[in-house]
Amino acid sequence: MTPQRRPMFGPIDPYCLLPVVPMAVIGVMLAIAVDVLAGIALIVVALLIVAVDSWANRRDARSYRRQAQDDYDYDYDPVDRRRHP
Numbered sequence: 801m802t803p804q805r806r807p808m809f810g811p812i813d814p815y816c817l818l819p820v821v822p823m824a825v826i827g828v829m830l831a832i833a834v835d836v837l838a839g840i841a842l843i844v845v846a847l848l849i850v851a852v853d854s855w856a857n858r859r860d861a862r863s864y865r866r867q868a869q870d871d872y873d874y875d876y877d878p879v880d881r882r883r884h885p
Contacts (some may be wrong), residue, residue, distance in 0.1 A: 810858035812850060820846045 815842040829840025 808858070809851070809854040810856075812854050813857055816850060816853040820849050823849075 813819060824843055827839045827842030828847060829839070
């Protein structure tokens with residue numbers, strides 16, 4: 801079995817987008833209307849927040865192995881008590 805490496809990034813948390821989207825919109829407006837450098841800096845900070853959030857949400861390699869071995873069956877067969885007293 802080849803060892804699986806941990807992915808560099810994981811899924812983005814939807815709550816991370818709450819501060820990032822307004823920051824990016826304000827950054828674009830700031831770059832267009834006032835100062836390009838300040839707008840680009842704000843957009844870069846917003847992208848850094850998304851990158852750190854995605855990095856923090858990555859899964860470890862063991863969970864990928866466990867997911868590959870799991871057949872999503874809990875081997876639980878409930879007994880219908882109406883038919884089997």
